[in-house]
Amino acid sequence: MAPSSSSQNNPILSGHNLKKSYGSTKVLKGVDFEIYPGEVVAVMGKSGSGKSTLLHLLGGLLTPDSGEVYLDGNRLDNQKESIRSKQRLNRLGFVFQFGDLVPELTVAENVELPLRLNGTGATKARQQTLAMLDRLGIKDQADKRLSEVSGGQAQRAAVARALVHQPAVVLADEPTGSLDQTTGELALEALVGAAKAQNTAVVLVTHDITVAAYADRDVLLRDGAVDTELHDALAGTAPAAPATPPAPTSPAAPTKPEGQN
């Protein structure tokens, strides 16, 4: 049943029976997904299983062949592009699989883009940007061009840009894919910590089980569908209880969970 209003007890973002094909390739065959305010959910699955496709559908960047996407309890997928784009700007943040920051701009200029685009004044935008860079440990890199910082610093800049306008949900596609393990884990801790601190939910697409350990919950995609049986077998658990929303409390501390749930 589709949600009708938004609160801590309703999903902030959800997909219902999502189907998407490219030509004769059925990529998603009816996927259900939901995420609650402040929750971190890992979407796992092998290469080509449709993780990026699902993320792009949830973010209104792609339109499903059938099925529905709701953001804040309102239908997103059937809105015209101008409305979807406004929703993306105000309510969503993206960390893309192949990076999309502008190398010629400085770190701060890249990060403050969503704020400038949503009408925040220059002074306030820079203040908020520097605070977020500080939160992520790269304030000292603010005035360097993106082409002059390390891969790990650039990845933190991408995380900062996704979070700076305090979106409801960040959609992160393999946010540590190009980093070595240690740098990747630090970037991930920064992402999850900063998101939890402002109650931003995170959809974390990854094929890496160590990355999924940072999530509150994980979802496994296989053959175009959510595979709960294999998920439970891999996790060594009995069939999972139905998904319940997290308690509507203050944001949790950014700690790494001990194991799968």
Ligand SMILES: Nc1ncnc2c1ncn2[C@@H]1O[C@H](COP(=O)(O)OP(=O)(O)OP(=O)(O)O)[C@@H](O)[C@H]1O
């Ligand atoms: N624009 C497109 N046109 C045609 N086929 C596409 C397109 N985008 C994705 N596909 C196909 O859809 C399937 C799912 O792609 P998707 O990018 O969602 O996978 P993924 O799980 O994100 O993989 P990876 O882990 O490699 O990033 C793949 O078989 C891919 O080749």
Ligand SMILES: [Mg+2]
């Ligand atoms: Mg992908």
